[in-house]
Amino acid sequence: MHEEIKNTPLHDWHLSHGANMAVFGGYDMPLWYPSGAKKEHLTVLTNAGIFDTSHMAVIMVTGTDAFELLQMCFTKDLNACVGKKKAPLKPGKCVYGAYLNERGELIDDAIVSQIEHNIYMIVVNAGMGGDVTRHMIDHAGLRDVETIDLTDKIGKIDIQGPMAAGILMNVLKEPEEVFDEMFYFTFKGHFDSTSTFAGTVSLTDGTPLLLSRTGYTGEFGFEIFVNPDHLIGTWEMILAAGKKYDLIPCGLAARDSLRAGALLPLSHQDIGPWPFVNHRWLFTLPYNDDGTDFTKKFIGAEALHNIEESEHTCAFAGYDLRKVSTHDPAAYVLDAAGNEIGTVLTCVSDMAIGRYGDRIYSISSPDKPEGFNPKGLCCGFVKVKPKLLPGQIVELKDNRRKIKVMIVDDIRPDRTARRPIKEMLKT
Amino acid sequence: MKEISDLILPDDVRYAEDHEWARPESEKVRVGIDDYAQDQLGDIVFVELPQVGDTLEKDEVFGTVESVKAVSELYMPIGGEILAVNTALEEFPELLNSDPYDDGWMIDVIPSDPDDWDALMTKDAYIEALKGGK
Numbered sequence: 001m002h003e004e005i006k007n008t009p010l011h012d013w014h015l016s017h018g019a020n021m022a023v024f025g026g027y028d029m030p031l032w033y034p035s036g037a038k039k040e041h042l043t044v045l046t047n048a049g050i051f052d053t054s055h056m057a058v059i060m061v062t063g064t065d066a067f068e069l070l071q072m073c074f075t076k077d078l079n080a081c082v083g084k085k086k087a088p089l090k091p092g093k094c095v096y097g098a099y100l101n102e103r104g105e106l107i108d109d110a111i112v113s114q115i116e117h118n119i120y121m122i123v124v125n126a127g128m129g130g131d132v133t134r135h136m137i138d139h140a141g142l143r144d145v146e147t148i149d150l151t152d153k154i155g156k157i158d159i160q161g162p163m164a165a166g167i168l169m170n171v172l173k174e175p176e177e178v179f180d181e182m183f184y185f186t187f188k189g190h191f192d193s194t195s196t197f198a199g200t201v202s203l204t205d206g207t208p209l210l211l212s213r214t215g216y217t218g219e220f221g222f223e224i225f226v227n228p229d230h231l232i233g234t235w236e237m238i239l240a241a242g243k244k245y246d247l248i249p250c251g252l253a254a255r256d257s258l259r260a261g262a263l264l265p266l267s268h269q270d271i272g273p274w275p276f277v278n279h280r281w282l283f284t285l286p287y288n289d290d291g292t293d294f295t296k297k298f299i300g301a302e303a304l305h306n307i308e309e310s311e312h313t314c315a316f317a318g319y320d321l322r323k324v325s326t327h328d329p330a331a332y333v334l335d336a337a338g339n340e341i342g343t344v345l346t347c348v349s350d351m352a353i354g355r356y357g358d359r360i361y362s363i364s365s366p367d368k369p370e371g372f373n374p375k376g377l378c379c380g381f382v383k384v385k386p387k388l389l390p391g392q393i394v395e396l397k398d399n400r401r402k403i404k405v406m407i408v409d410d411i412r413p414d415r416t417a418r419r420p421i422k423e424m425l426k427t
Numbered sequence: 428m429k430e431i432s433d434l435i436l437p438d439d440v441r442y443a444e445d446h447e448w449a450r451p452e453s454e455k456v457r458v459g460i461d462d463y464a465q466d467q468l469g470d471i472v473f474v475e476l477p478q479v480g481d482t483l484e485k486d487e488v489f490g491t492v493e494s495v496k497a498v499s500e501l502y503m504p505i506g507g508e509i510l511a512v513n514t515a516l517e518e519f520p521e522l523l524n525s526d527p528y529d530d531g532w533m534i535d536v537i538p539s540d541p542d543d544w545d546a547l548m549t550k551d552a553y554i555e556a557l558k559g560g561k
């Protein structure tokens with residue numbers, strides 16, 4: 001697939017800071033830095049971590065028919081997707097959903113941000129900018145819309161953790177104004193200095209940013225989009241300001257364990273080219289109030305309606321941190337009678353959680369037991385033939401061990417992603 | 428990631444292709460994983476070791492190390508009977524990262540075949556093997 005391995009503009013920085021690198025999505029990316037993946041994972045819960053996520057792709061969709069094209073290609077109903085009341089998407093708001101093919105199978109998951117009337121920014125996974133752009137162009141027909149793949153043309157930094165806003169206070173121009181009404185899944189500013197929105201968010205040195213209250217860790221924080229020429233400067237400025245908060249750079253290993261504990265899927269691993277049904281992320285589909293139909297037509301909708309039987313994707317948590325290996329060869333799910341009922345999609349250790357009595361606590365749980373010092377729990381997702389219910393016990397089996405795990409509704413408790421910014425600024 | 432020149436590779440041990448080290452100590456041979464292995468694995472969070480008294484062949488699996496990211500198997504650099512295991516690793520698996528050649532030792536083996544030792548690499552041969560593998 002990938003002819004060459006790509007680098008982000010921070011590649012030299014990662015190497016010179018001792019990162020252990022690996023290829024992900026066609027990019028040579030840091031897995032962890034010398035502080036280690038465990039510390040990185042824990043620091044995102046207690047302080048904050050900074051991630052180079054410039055491997056992710058940005059697509060801009062503009063034109064009078066941009067909305068119509070997105071309504072057809074993206075699973076969320078942009079007329080009814082914001083908040084509990086399902087308000088229409090509007091400038092400054094973003095929404096998480098998916099792109100499906102005609103068979104109702106995932107192409108990729110994405111966050112769509114409305115920049116202004118007729119202008120949308122789409123963020124997809126590493127290496128997927130081309131595929132999703134082509135998919136949209138193929139379906140645009142004669143519509144007045146332009147879809148531009150900005151792969152490698154936008155730098156992206158995630159700062160995640162309870163101290164993220166406190167750290168950014170030190171590097172942003174007029175931070176109080178920026179943080180005012182900056183709710184979960186809203187954004188401000190623009191990375192393009194020629195945009196009318198550039199300037200609403202900028203660094204103290206004038207670098208324009210698009211600052212979005214989103215992320216992939218389950219914890220409070222931001223995704224920052226910036227011109228790649230300013231990526232290294234922005235990264236170093238935030239790290240310097242974060243020093244007194246013990247901000248550390250974090251790699252993809254911590255990102256993976258954090259997101260799994262937060263029940264966030266990895267595209268092409270937990271969701272992928274199979275029917276996009278019977279999983280934990282049905283909120284990405286535009287169901288009506290009683291869940292009987294969709295509120296709009298979109299690519300894949302008909303196939304989803306007609307699917308009679310498909311496997312179920314469920315979350316699990318183990319009883320200690322031991323994992324099974326999910327690749328080469330695959331790991332299997334066994335029911336109580338020892339029958340193979342499916343495969344393991346993700347299996348990682350969330351190092352911030354542990355079982356105490358009959359529930360899971362996190363190091364961030366306000367009601368954690370005294371002296372709570374968890375060793376971590378294995379967790380992730382399985383895809384199985386029968387529908388499993390929370391509380392059911394299954395075994396995961398790879399070529400060297402079997403481990404007992406429980407099907408669960410949630411994994412790492414007391415996550416901070418949705419907490420009000422004002423509250424987080426006090427920590 | 429450490430450059431080969433940054434790796435700590437003591438002279439008093441010999442090395443296996445799978446990155447275990449072996450150090451003769453009178454009648455027994457002490458075994459662990461080397462600096463290259465711990466650097467590649469990252470934070471080690473769990474270790475499984477054999478029972479004292481088990482007899483294992485050279486290249487047989489004697490346990491696993493679990494990092495945050497992956498589970499890896501450990502292979503006997505020499506065959507023999509397990510005389511002792513480092514039980515401290517149950518509570519403090521991070522010793523494998525912080526002190527792989529001393530406090531992070533894994534097993535003591537009574538060797539069954541002296542030829543096994545001769546097949547292991549000296550530091551210089553091991554460095555050449557690492558360079559070849561890169």
